Amino acid sequence: MLDIVEREISRNSDLRKDWKQIAADAWLSWREAAIEYHRDRPPTCQSPDKLTPPLREIWRAARQCVRRKAPHDALRTFLKWCDYSGVERSAGMPIFKTIVAKELAK
Secondary structure, rough: HHHHHHHHHHHHHHHHHHHHHHHHHHHHHHHHHHHHHHHHOOOOOOOOOOOOOOHHHHHHHHHHHHHHHHHHHHHHHHHHHHHHHHHHHHHHHHHHHHHHHHHHOO
8 A cells, every 4th residue: 555655656746747847848938939929020000001090089098098097107008099099199199288287177
């Protein structure tokens, strides 16, 4: 009986070592794939031939960012939205500033 227990323990410890190596290999391959994806992915900005969102949509996005985020995060989030949506930052900033001024006036 003791021999069976010892054999089982040694077999499980080998299995644990194998799983540790398998997990390490999987992590390494996932990490390499993630680095490759981020290096080779297309830019997030839309091409110039696509239509930009209507002015109303820009106001809505700016309003949501200002109301839902801390001040320093609101601007960062809105600028990311502008980049993603194909809105020039120079066109979005006056809208964002107007909304911030209205919120501060309350």
